[in-house]
Amino acid sequence: MIPPARDDIKPEIPGISGYEQAVPESRDRLVGQRGETILAVATQNKKVQKQATFFGLSEEHSSDETSQAVIISAPYENTSSYGRGSKNGPKAILDASQQVEHFDEELWCEPFRVGIATATEIKCAAATAETENPFSELTDAVRHQLNRGKFPIVLGGEHSISIGPVRACVEKFPDLSILQVNAHAAMRQSRDGNPYCQSAISYNLYKLMPKPAMATVGVRSISAEEVEWLEKEEPNINLYWARQYKTWNFGDIVNTLSDNVYLTIDVDGLDSSIMPATGTPEPGGMSWYHLMDLIKTLCVRKNVVGADIVELSPIPKMHAPDFLVAKLLYKLIGYRFALELGVTKKYL
Numbered sequence: 407m408i409p410p411a412r413d414d415i416k417p418e419i420p421g422i423s424g425y426e427q428a429v430p431e432s433r434d435r436l437v438g439q440r441g442e443t444i445l446a447v448a449t450q451n452k453k454v455q456k457q458a459t460f461f462g463l464s465e466e467h468s469s470d471e472t473s474q475a476v477i478i479s480a481p482y483e484n485t486s487s488y489g490r491g492s493k494n495g496p497k498a499i500l501d502a503s504q505q506v507e508h509f510d511e512e513l514w515c516e517p518f519r520v521g522i523a524t525a526t527e528i529k530c531a532a533a534t535a536e537t538e539n540p541f542s543e544l545t546d547a548v549r550h551q552l553n554r555g556k557f558p559i560v561l562g563g564e565h566s567i568s569i570g571p572v573r574a575c576v577e578k579f580p581d582l583s584i585l586q587v588n589a590h591a592a593m594r595q596s597r598d599g600n601p602y603c604q605s606a607i608s609y610n611l612y613k614l615m616p617k618p619a620m621a622t623v624g625v626r627s628i629s630a631e632e633v634e635w636l637e638k639e640e641p642n643i644n645l646y647w648a649r650q651y652k653t654w655n656f657g658d659i660v661n662t663l664s665d666n667v668y669l670t671i672d673v674d675g676l677d678s679s680i681m682p683a684t685g686t687p688e689p690g691g692m693s694w695y696h697l698m699d700l701i702k703t704l705c706v707r708k709n710v711v712g713a714d715i716v717e718l719s720p721i722p723k724m725h726a727p728d729f730l731v732a733k734l735l736y737k738l739i740g741y742r743f744a745l746e747l748g749v750t751k752k753y754l
């Protein structure tokens with residue numbers, strides 16, 4: 407059966423991943439360029455294949471209509487200050503996600519059953535000091551998903567992209583607060599004249615919230631400039647220093663937030679031994695199980711309305727960090743939908 411024509415459907419050509427292939431401007435042009443190959447494959451398979459979905463899910467479990475979670479890739483990179491490559495993050499996560507086991511051995515269920523849709527990738531225009539509405543492409547995409555009652559998860563890309571989804575979440579949930587995982591305080595007000603840079607993300611997000619409340623966990627890097635702002639402004643931002651991890655109480659941390667929470671995870675919050683694939687790695691970070699416990703506690707106590715995972719800069723031939731993020735994405739969905747999945751208390 408040939409499914410109806412849709413923008414996101416691309417023919418699969420042997421040897422060329424549908425995802426890597428450039429999106430054709432029109433079907434005519436596609437056929438003009440690669441006509442023979444596509445026609446041959448179409449005849450052979452009697453169907454046109456959809457682009458790769460996260461976790462290799464079937465149409466039934468990744469349908470745009472029925473899926474409760476939606477993954478939006480945003481391979482944006484503009485202001486990285488050290489290592490580059492975060493624009494390659496979403497593709498690496500997509501590829502690694504094909505290897506994630508669908509059964510969650512902790513929650514004792516299959517989280518994909520809530521449906522996980524793979525949305526069209528969003529290309530954001532470069533944000534500069536002159537940009538009026540930075541990352542509006544992501545704001546529009548996330549607003550659309552929130553209005554449909556979906557749980558959007560954006561994959562960066564550099565951390566500055568969080569501005570887009572957070573603006574959409576604040577529109578819908580004016581009491582929104584933010585739980586952030588980050589090695590960096592990220593409260594600079596600009597860098598090299600650009601206010602929309604990764605090292606200013608906490609400051610930008612703070613300014614977006616009508617009733618600001620933010621908790622940043624795993625911090626171990628802050629500048630004198632940021633300390634000065636903190637001491638002068640006394641913002642409602644709680645920093646949980648990585649070196650004090652033994653005193654962390656995730657319940658207490660989560661209780662500093664409002665009911666509706668946005669979760670932003672900069673993967674450099676994790677220790678650089680397990681997450682070397684990031685632009686500005688820092689030693690002394692969170693362990694995998696710290697992060698799992700934090701997300702689980704958040705999802706049990708609060709309404710998590712949206713999330714992002716940013717700053718993965720894949721290292722060629724080193725697949726462990728890519729897989730870590732793919733699994734993190736799947737675990738997040740499992741925790742977020744634990745109730746719907748029928749997970750009982752003994753597994754939480």
Ligand SMILES: [Mn+2]
Pocket residue numbers: 588589590672674675686
């Ligand atoms: Mn960071």
